[in-house]
Ligand code: SF4
Ligand code: SF4
Ligand code: SF4
Ligand code: SF4
């Protein structure tokens with residue numbers, strides 16, 4: 001029988017949390033630690049804090065058994081292991097009971113996330129479960145070496161475990177869940193091949209807009225803006241498409257929405273992200289968006305933020321300014 | 327360890343494997359405004375002002391965690407570095423335009439230092455952003471610590487430190503809608519122990535001592551008052567640093583002279599009080615051992631440690647020696663014995679203690695320490711405040727001619743008293759005298775090198791009259807917790823434990839010159855041990871004035887007891903004031 005990690009590798013599965021890291025590599029790193037006789041923590045990241053991404057909820061609602069099976073596969077693969085399912089508080093309140101009844105008899109615990117968006121970051125999430133402030137930690141050590149309570153920890157997104165289940169059952173067809181929402185369409189999740197172009201996704205799901213539009217791909221905060229003519233590609237980042245009506249969208253309002261989101265949801269650990277996000281929000285609130293000053297802030301954020309959240313914060317603004325505001 | 331070579335700004339430097347770029351740069355005197363880095367703490371990487379450019383990559387990395395590797399090439403002064411750092415600095419400094427001149431931490435603030443360095447750079451504008459913290463109220467913790475959130479840069483160093491010094495942390499991040507704010511806990515089970523270690527690790531002026539030296543300036547001008555100073559053992563090897571002298575240089579003589587110059591009526595060395603403390607403590611220890619009562623005895627010279635027990639570990643309070651701390655004993659003697667001897671009304675005396683410590687400000691206010699209705703000590707100023715007192719009187723301590731103590735009844739002091747400032751010093755001084763008292767002869771070797779080191783827990787085993795006794799000297803509450811755990815299961819494990827709340831002891835106290843790091847801790851302690859070796863008296867019981875004291879004034883047990891002993895008891899949460 002082929003080992004599950006090899007199967008994951010052959011399937012070329014990439015993490016479904018947005019960063020797209022090869023799943024097999026993570027599992028192998030944890031395996032290495034397990035072989036040294038260490039206890040392993042397995043975490044399912046169901047924080048899903050990014051606006052415009054709702055496929056984890058879809059799985060929790062429609063495929064809870066398959067998801068839990070995916071976790072069980074990990075529990076079997078790693079000898080002395082225990083799992084924690086980390087859910088944002090809404091998901092916890094809605095689904096934890098049902099999940100718990102499915103996972104009965106297995107060492108699977110549930111953690112209710114009360115903290116902000118950044119706690120979706122795997123190291124921040126670990127700090128949070130440990131009862132500390134939900135700030136990302138310095139890597140290395142990576143969670144695979146030293147994660148929860150200092151033990152090797154496997155952190156994967158909910159969908160990733162679902163796909164692992166499919167791989168184990170030889171049912172994986174190289175698909176991923178797209179969350180599609182936006183003006184004039186129904187918020188919905190679609191299971192499409194990972195190599196569909198965005199245009200294909202929109203056309204096949206019947207969501208290609210009639211009016212002039214632009215989209216945000218990769219999440220309603222971290223995602224970048226793309227124009228219709230840029231959609232003949234497969235794009236990087238979380239599989240989330242938000243459609244905006246070009247004529248009806250006020251870009252400054254949109255930026256203010258992002259600014260509000262980042263100012264609240266970042267962890268505030270580091271200077272450029274904490275203070276920068278505050279200052280951008282301040283400018284937008286006071287209606288004096290100063291492009292020169294914002295450019296400086298973006299540079300400092302990109303170059304000196306501690307974690308990817310701060311480093312990537314400028315992307316939506318920059319692409320909106322460049323392509324839509326001009 | 328293998329040597330590697332890295333390039334900084336085009337020049338080659340040797341580095342050890344595992345060293346960070348920041349460590350190399352600091353050793354080579356290359357300025358990097360690393361605000362949040364403190365060698366006592368794991369890098370928290372929050373300020374993002376230590377960024378360096380990796381040559382050829384156009385990318386910045388935080389030097390406080392960037393490990394040096396052979397062939398690494400970085401720039402600390404490139405255009406990109408300067409542009410990014412200018413923005414981060416503007417963002418942080420936005421919060422306190424123009425407040426530096428009046429700031430208690432003006433000279434030790436790393437933020438101000440960075441702003442000064444950057445102010446001649448073209449890109450940098452100090453007041454680019456409005457002050458978003460200007461309406462914040464200050465906090466005062468007890469009579470000791472001042473916290474001004476308006477100057478806080480959210481680095482969390484204080485919180486990390488405070489979590490070590492208390493249980494759960496008294497000063498800590500509190501979440502609000504957009505940001506977290508560091509603030510004191512209002513919960514009843516958290517309190518400040520006034521150790522001042524948050525100050526030591528705060529890069530800015532957000533944390534400082536409550537300054538009492540302006541009051542001293544006022545009193546010095548008041549002709550109806552006789553201002554009598556005393557200064558702690560621990561300040562003699564560090565005060566020089568604020569006047570350009572190296573750490574560890576002993577300035578006892580200069581301290582005497584400069585205090586006389588600013589108008590002191592009289593100056594005493596608190597080491598005299600330390601000798602009395604030792605006389606009493608060694609007596610208590612011997613009685614304990616002889617009577618077969620084997621439970622541990624704790625030192626009580628450190629008021630932050632005492633407060634820690636009284637608030638967080640109430641069950642252990644009973645093990646504290648009843649002996650008062652040196653400056654309290656000396657203050658009590660000044661207002662009784664010495665006042666009488668010199669025909670002075672104690673009402674006219676103001677005793678000012680210069681201490682390495684912020685907790686001593688709290689100790690001096692404890693009502694249970696009063697003697698004949700007087701507080702033994704009226705005002706406590708830190709070593710840093712002392713330097714200000716001198717500087718504002720235009721006295722440069724470095725240039726002052728040393729002089730000696732000249733009191734006829736409490737003027738002499740011993741090396742045993744002088745080492746009180748170093749972790750392990752109180753224990754060593756007590757052993758010297760206890761040994762003499764039990765065996766009738768002096769120790770062959772006065773120094774116990776094992777407790778001169780910098781470790782947080784130092785143990786010593788001695789055989790006295792066929793009894794094997796275990797002692798420990800502990801510094802830093804984090805280490806205390808380990809020792810207390812041991813004692814919880816066996817309260818006889820140690821005979822005597824000396825505790826100082828500050829890591830490294832009073833030489834690195836919350837009121838000492840900044841910066842403080844392990845190298846500085848070592849040098850300051852070494853200075854004290856050197857002073858001990860050079861003192862003609864090295865045992866407290868050999869201090870001739872102490873001998874006289876016990877023959878005369880202390881003949882009366884009642885007087886001796888009133889001045890030297892007290893009772894400690896469980897305490898509730900102290901006062902936290904909000905100030906405009
Ligand atoms: S960039 Fe900094 S403040 Fe922003 S989320 Fe990451 S660590 Fe927190
Ligand atoms: S003085 Fe000590 S106990 Fe008080 S806040 Fe500072 S570190 Fe904490
Ligand atoms: S008070 Fe000082 S040490 Fe504490 S977070 Fe603020 S700047 Fe940092
Ligand atoms: S160790 Fe010394 S400086 Fe620190 S709180 Fe105690 S007495 Fe004060």
Ligand code: FES
Pocket residue numbers: 359360361362363369370371372373374375376388389390391
């Ligand atoms: S010193 Fe490196 S981030 Fe602050």
